[in-house]
Amino acid sequence: MCGRYTLVQAEQVAERFQAAEAQLPLLPRYNVAPSQLMPVVVRNSPNRLVEMQWGLVPAWSKEPRTSFSTINARAETIATSAVFRGPFKSRRCLVPASGFYEWQKLEKGKQPFCIRLRGGDLFAFAGLYDIWRDREGNELYSYTIITTAPNELVAPIHNRMPAILRREDEDAWLSKDSDAARLMGMLEAYPADAMEAYPVSRAVNSPAHDGAELMQPAAA
Numbered sequence: 277m278c279g280r281y282t283l284v285q286a287e288q289v290a291e292r293f294q295a296a297e298a299q300l301p302l303l304p305r306y307n308v309a310p311s312q313l314m315p316v317v318v319r320n321s322p323n324r325l326v327e328m329q330w331g332l333v334p335a336w337s338k339e340p341r342t343s344f345s346t347i348n349a350r351a352e353t354i355a356t357s358a359v360f361r362g363p364f365k366s367r368r369c370l371v372p373a374s375g376f377y378e379w380q381k382l383e384k385g386k387q388p389f390c391i392r393l394r395g396g397d398l399f400a401f402a403g404l405y406d407i408w409r410d411r412e413g414n415e416l417y418s419y420t421i422i423t424t425a426p427n428e429l430v431a432p433i434h435n436r437m438p439a440i441l442r443r444e445d446e447d448a449w450l451s452k453d454s455d456a457a458r459l460m461g462m463l464e465a466y467p468a469d470a471m472e473a474y475p476v477s478r479a480v481n482s483p484a485h486d487g488a489e490l491m492q493p494a495a496a
Contacts, residue, residue, distance in 0.1 A: 277348045278401070278421050278438040280480065281308045281376040282390075282491060285398050289315055289372045292398045293446070295323040306490045307377075309483035310347045316405060316419050317370035319450035328369075332420040333408045334359050340408055340416050349404060351424040351439055351463040355456060360420070363404035364459075368449055370400035370441070371421055375491065377480055378434040388480045389433050390491050391473040393440075400446055402439040402463055427465035429473055440466040 286302040289295070295317050308314055308330070316328045332346040346359060354360040375392030393399055405419040422439040430437040441449055445462045448454045475494040479485045 277423055277434070277436050278376050278378075279310065279347065280483075281371075281401070281421075281438075282306050282374045282392075283308060283314065283372055284374040284396070284488075284491075286315075288398060289317075290325060293317045293323055293325075293370060293372060293400070295325045296320075300325055300327050304488070305486060306488055307480055307483060307486045310345075312483075315372060316403060316417075317372065317400070317450070318367075318405065319452070323450065326417055328405055328417040328419045330421075331418060332359065332363070332404065332406050333416055333418045335362070335406050335408055337408055340410070346418075346420050348423045348436075348438075349420045350436075351402075351422050351460070354404070354422060355460070360404055363406050363420075364456075366452065367405050367407075368459075369403040369405045369419060370446055370450065371403040371419060372398060373401055374398060376401075376438055377476070378430065378437070380433040385478075387494075388476050388478060389473045390476045390480075391430060391433070391437075391471060394470060394472050399443075400441045400449075402441050402449060422463060424463050424465055427468040427471070429468035429471050430465075433473060437465060439463040442466075 283305045354364045379386040402422040408416040423436045424439045426437040
């Protein structure tokens, strides 16, 4: 799964993803947690940054929340899931990120790891979004991050990892002309040799903490 991530170079998001500028609070984030509002890239000729809530609320939901977790969507079932098949067909998005956290189970408890691309470059998780509307027509935009089987780097830490798109696939992921087979092929684990992982402080366990120190390697 992916339950926390980072967006350090927030001020670079619009340029990196060729998205129209928006009046959004694009500030560095070091511990993004579910239910929080974050910038997401959607295709709207040109690309557009939209602030959305993390944790997808289906358009058909009776309430602006769900009784089950929708922060992640398994790649293996997005084409058939009642919650995700509609968004997979027509509401795909890019979730800008600088890294993510996963927790490794150890005898002494769970150890958080920071996992990112070598060099710390911005990248995009493959995401889906939906738009829920109340009776007055007020809209709630929300998103989910797709997960897939882990690569060799992540496997010893966790049995799932977020689907990171290769830069050359980002445009096709947003395109309405991409067929399902091509889209599914983009959701394989990102190459392990292009990533790095290291243990960090357990302070990241609390979403109340959100500072640059959270991404520093833990003391030996």
